[in-house]
Amino acid sequence: MVTNADLAERYRAILPSFISPLYERPVSIDRGEGSYVFDCEGTRYLDFFGGILTTMIGHANPVVVEAVQAQAAKVMHTSTLYLNEEMISFAEEVAAVSGIPDPRVLFTTSGSEANDTAILLATNYRNSNQVLAMRNSYHGRSLTAQAITSHRAWSTSSYSGLDVQFVQGGYRLRSPFRQLDDDAFTNACVEDLVQLIDMTDSGGFSALIAEPIQGVGGFATPPDGFFGAMGKVLHSEGILFISDEVQSGWGRTGEHFWGYEAHGITPDAITFAKGVGNGITLAGIVARAELMNCLTRNSITTFGGNPLSTAAGRATLRYLLENDLQANAAARGAQMHERLAPVCDASPHVAELRGKGLMQGLEFCHAGSIEPDAATTAAVLESARDRGLLVGKGGLYGNVIRITPMLNVTEAEMDEGLDILVQVIEALD
Template identity: 55%
Template structure:
C-alpha cells in the first residue's frame, strides 16, 4: 500500500504531483484569496492566544504518507505530523478502513456500556506498558490524561504536592498549567496544586550547566534530597517527560529519572512518566521514553496520547490496579474510549508493531541526525543539534539585538516556502528550537530531502542575519 511503509513511495498522480503541486480538492477555497479570507474569519471568532504558524497561515486540505497538501494544491513534506500526532502515516489505509467500518456500525456509546474495541486496546496497551497488574483509562487528549494522573496520584497519596521538572509542559488545563515549568506556556500562577520544580530537563542552563552526565545526575539527585528534606514528607508524585517536547526536545542524562525514583521510593512518592510525545517508539531506541532510565522497572503511572490515534482524539493513563482503583467516587467518560477512536488506535498500533516502525525511527532518525549535524556545521546561528529517533531539535543562539528576527522564525518560514513543515519550541519564552518529528514511516530518501531543504533554509537565515542576501 503506497505511503504506509518505510520502503514504499507515495503514489504520484500526474505531472502536477511530480512537481509538488496538486489541484485543490473539489469545493476547496484554494488560492491566496481563500486562505486570507479564512485567516480573517479565524481571527474574528477564535481566541487571540490560539497560535498559528507562518506570516501567511496555510490551510491543509489532505495528506498521504509523509506529505500534506494545502488548499492551493502545494505539497509539503511533513516533518511535524500535526504536533507529533500523525505517528505512522497520513491517510493510513488500515486506520481509514477501521474508522469507516466502525462508524458504519455505531459512533458513540460512552463508558456506561461494554465496548469491545476499548477492551481490546486496553489489553494491548496494558501488556506493552510493562506495569504489573496494569489498568488503563482512556481520555480524549494528553492534557486530560495528565489531569487524570494528577487526580490519581493526589488521591492515592492524599497530598496536593507535586514535583515537576523545570522547562516542562504537561497541557493547557488549570491543573496541567499548574505543573508546567515553561513560562511561555503558563498563563497563570494560580493552581489547585503546590508544585516544586526540580532540575534535570535542561543541560546547558542553570547551576549544573557544563557538568558531565554522572556529575550532573549526582548534583540533581542531591538537590532533590535537599528539597524533600525541607518540605512535607507526603509529596504525591514526580511528573516528568523523558524528553521535554514543547521545551525544545531537551532531555536529562539517561538514568536520571531512575535515580530520582530511588529517592522518591524512600517516601512512597509516585513517578508519573508523561509519554504523550515520547511513547510508541518515537525515540527509536525504546518503545517508551522512560526505558532510557529503566532502573527498577516501569513508572507507577504512564500517560499517553497523540500518536496512538494517528490523528484521532485518543489519550490515556496506565497505572497499577491499586492506584487506578483508589478513587472512592463514581466516574465515567462520555467521549474517552469511543468506539471509533478505539478502532482507529487498534489499527494504528497493529500497523506500527507489524512494520516495526520503532526500528525505522531508530535507523532513519539516526541518519537524519547525522545529516543535520553536517548541514549545521559552521553556521553561527546554531547552538546545538540533538535528539534521538525521529524526535530531533535544532537550537539557536539568541539574536544579538532584541529587534532582530529570531533564527528559528526565519528557518520555519524558509522551510515552508521550500515545501517542508517543521515545528518550534524552547524554554524561557524564546521559541528558539526547531522541532523535527516526522511520521515514523519516513523513508531515507525523504529524510535526505528534508535535510537538504533545512540546509537551504538555515543558510538563508544565516545570510539574512549577517546582513547578506535573503535568498539561499
C-alpha cells in the same frame, strides 16, 4: 476557490486571540497522503511535524482509514457506561506494551485530561496535594496541567489547589550544571531533588511527573539513567513516578518503545496521547491497579474510550508493531543526526542539536553565546515552509526548531527534508 489568506482572515475573526497559526502567512491543511500534505490552493508540503507529533504513521493511512470507516458504519459512540469490544481490546493491548505490572487503563480525550487523571490518582493515593514537576515542562492547558507546567510562554494561570515544586531537569544548555559530564550532571540534579524535598516537604509529596524528553520545552533530553537515579530518591520517600509519554511514546525515540525505558525505572503511571490515534482524538493513562483503583467515588468518561477512537488506536498500534516502526525511527533518526550534526557544528547560529530518533530539535542562539535567537528561529521556520517543508517550533524562548517526521518516513523522504533544512541553515551565513 478558498485561499489560505481567506481562511486566515476568517480564523482570526472567529477564533480566540490566545490561539494563532504557526506561520506569518498561515498554511491550511486540506488533505494528506503519507508524509505529505496539501493546502487548499494545491501546494504540497513534506510534513515533518505531523500536527504536533499526532499524525504518527502517515496521513490517510489506509489501515486506519479502513478501521475508522468500518467502526463508523456500526456505532460511533457509547461511553464507559456500556461495554464495547474496541475499548476493552485496545485497553488490553496498551496494557500489554506498557511495561507496568498488573496494569489498568483509562482512555481520555487529550493529554491534558490524561495528566489531570494521573495527578488526581496520585494525590488521592498519597493523600497529599504536594507534587513535584520538572523545570521547562509542559503538561497541558487545563488548570491542573497548567499547575505542573514550568514554561512561561504557555503558562496561562497560577490558580491551583496543588502545592507544586519544580526540580532541575534535562534542559542542560541553560542549567547551572551544564558544564558537568553526564554522570555529574545527573548526580547534581539528584542532590537538588533531595534538598528540595528536605526543604519543602509538608507531609509527603504525592508524585513526580516528568516528560522523558520535554516536548514543548524544545526536546530537552536528559542523560540516560537520569530518572532512574531520581527514582531511587522517590522510592525511599514513597513518592510515585508518572511518565508523561504524550510526545515520547510509541517508539518515536527509536531506542525504546517508551521514553522512560532509557532510564532504568518503571513508572507507577504512564500518560499518552497524540500519535496513538494517528490524528483522531485519543489519549489515556495506564497505571498499576493499586493506584488506578484508589478512587472510591464514582466517575465516568463520556468520550474516553469512544469506539471510533479506539478502533483507530488499535489499527495504529497494530500497524506500528507489525512494521517495526520503532526500528525505522532509530534508522531514520540516525540518518537525521548524521546529516545535521556537521552542519550544526559549523553554524554559529545553532547552539545545540538534541533529541533521539524522530524527535530532534535545533536550538538557535546568537553567535558565540547561549542568548536565545527567536528571530532566526522564526526565519528558519518560514524559509523551510517556503521550500516545501513543515517543521515545528518550541523551547522556552521560542528558539527551537522541532523535527518530528512520521514513524514510517522513508529514507528518500528524510533526505528530501534534510536537504531543505541544510539549505536553510547554510543560507543563514
